[in-house]
Every structure is written in C-alpha cells, then in structure tokens.
Amino acid sequence: MREDICTIPINDVFLPRDGCPLCRMRDMLEERSTVYITGAAMMEPDVRIKTNEKGFCHRHFGMMLKCGTRLSNALILESHLDKLKTEMIPKTVKGKPDKKKIAAIRSVQKSCFVCEQVEWGMAHMYQTIFSSYVTDSEFRALYNDQQFICMEHYADLMTAAVNKGVPSKSLPDFYSDTSKLAGGYLEVLKDDITHFCSMFDYRSKGQDWGNSKDAIERSIEFLTSERIAKDEQQG
Ligand SMILES: [Zn+2]
Ligand SMILES: [Zn+2]
Incomplete structure (x- = not known):
C-alpha cells in the first residue's frame, strides 16, 4: 500500500519548476494519503488498526474533512475514539492515574498516520534525488533549474x-x-x-x-x- 501511495516519479516533482520541488512532493503525498485514508482504505481493516493507534494531527484532519465524506470521517473517528476510551482515558480513576495510560496518550498526541506516510515518501524521494543527481546528468541540470x-x-x-x-x-x-x-x-x-x-x-x-x-x-x-x-x- 505504502509503495503505491507514497512513491511518486521524480520528474512529476521536478519538471514543473514552480516553487520548491520538495514542498510539491509533500503536497502530493498529503493529498494522496488523505484521499486514500478516507476512500479506498475504508475497506482495509489493517489500515484502520493503524489509524486507531496513531490518530491524526490537526493539519491532516483538516485535509481529510475536505476530501472525504462526513460519514467516512465519522467512521474513522468512531473506532479511534473507542480505542482511546477503552485503553487510555477511563471514565473514572481510583487513586492515582495509570502512568502507562498517560504515556500512551502522549504518544498518540505526537503521532499522525498521514505524517508518517509523508515522512516515508519523502525519505524515499531524497534517496532517489541523491542517486539521480550522481548518475543522471539530465536530472542534475533539472535539479539546478528549480526556482x-x-x-x-x-x-x-x-x-x-x-x-x-x-x-x-x-x-x-x-x-x-x-x-x-x-x-x-x-x-x-x-x-x-x-x-x-x-x-x-x-x-x-x-x-x-x-x-x-x-x-x-x-x-x-x-x-x-x-x-x-x-x-x-x-x-
Ligand atoms: Zn520546500
Ligand atoms: Zn499529520
């Protein structure tokens, strides 16, 4: 799944020569990933398990609301909220809070399924840039021709x-x-x-x-x- 969604041909990123090519790459990855998560991924229980665990940052929730239906967003939230409810944030606490649960909340707050997809795609793109820069003189000229x-x-x-x-x-x-x-x-x-x-x-x-x-x-x-x-x- 990751390879399909997060691998973008280097020329699609560098040929437009309009603004920063890596910003374009990030925009493309974010778009693909949010469309996927609110669309085709709805049918993939493995992906839902991951999104329930990692959650999403504010920026990417915003994008998901723009590209997905209200229902698809609600379904993603339903199982994510349920996981938080049953595993991390109890309705009542007797005595002291459970440190492990608090640590788990902190880690959910720091993680985002889409951010991770984007990071993976960017790391992959950096590698392609470096190897193309070294071996392909045409690409090197295109690299130097960026705005x-x-x-x-x-x-x-x-x-x-x-x-x-x-x-x-x-x-x-x-x-x-x-x-x-x-x-x-x-x-x-x-x-x-x-x-x-x-x-x-x-x-x-x-x-x-x-x-x-x-x-x-x-x-x-x-x-x-x-x-x-x-x-x-x-x-
Ligand atoms: Zn940039
Ligand atoms: Zn994010």
Whole structure:
C-alpha cells in the first residue's frame, strides 16, 4: 500500500519548476494519503488498526474533512475514539492515574498516520534525488533549474545527503548546487523586500515596483514551506 501511495516519479516533482520541488512532493503525498485514508482504505481493516493507534494531527484532519465524506470521517473517528476510551482515558480513576495510560496518550498526541506516510515518501524521494543527481546528468541540470528550495527542505537535503547515498566525491557539488537554490533565492528575496520597503519612501514616487509586489508572500513561502492562500493575501 505504502509503495503505491507514497512513491511518486521524480520528474512529476521536478519538471514543473514552480516553487520548491520538495514542498510539491509533500503536497502530493498529503493529498494522496488523505484521499486514500478516507476512500479506498475504508475497506482495509489493517489500515484502520493503524489509524486507531496513531490518530491524526490537526493539519491532516483538516485535509481529510475536505476530501472525504462526513460519514467516512465519522467512521474513522468512531473506532479511534473507542480505542482511546477503552485503553487510555477511563471514565473514572481510583487513586492515582495509570502512568502507562498517560504515556500512551502522549504518544498518540505526537503521532499522525498521514505524517508518517509523508515522512516515508519523502525519505524515499531524497534517496532517489541523491542517486539521480550522481548518475543522471539530465536530472542534475533539472535539479539546478528549480526556482528555489525552501528553508526546511534545504536543511533536510544538506543533512541527508551524506548518509543517504551521495558519494563523498559528489558531495561538494551537491552542497554547492543546493546552496545556490536556497541561498541564491534568499538573496533575491531580501533585495525584493528591501525594494518593497523603499517604495514607501516619498523619494521613490513614480518608480517601478519591479518584482517586489509579492515579495512578502514569496518570503513567507520560503520561510514556512507553505504558500499563502489567495484569500489570506492582503489587498
Ligand atoms: Zn520546500
Ligand atoms: Zn499529520
């Protein structure tokens, strides 16, 4: 199941050249996983056992509500709540609370079935990126042609490369190319924000905004790995 849902061809992720490719990958994984969990997985008792154990984070509950029916979400919740009720949160406690049960609650709160699927898919994608970067010069050109890599995925790529398959002779190139995609873009963002600010100076009257008009939204996307939705944008 995991392989089908969470394996996405590398070109689907890198060919659009629009924003951070790893953010796109995460979005695709989240979409596939939430559609699956509220759809086909309803017929798979093994999956329900796992979702009952792990639960979901707020972000992914929100996505499940958007893509699944009210009934499918209620059925997932019914068995999850039942597990919590019978195993972790009793109606009455005599004496002290059971430490094991409290620890179990803490672990449910930290876990999310969809987050785990996404993590698995991302780790798999990192490995594919590293091996393609080393062996496939066409992919390397495509990698370097990305618009940017966001802050979070820059840190991920820079730390994972060494353990996950970039041989030491290719590491300096990989680090340098990846830094260009994050640091080079950061420089552009900073200049655009500075230009944006300067346009509020009376001496800039009549000057061109250049690319600075959406510099705030682009900066937030780089910093948080999340696009600002159209209805959240200032007028
Ligand atoms: Zn990203
Ligand atoms: Zn989650």
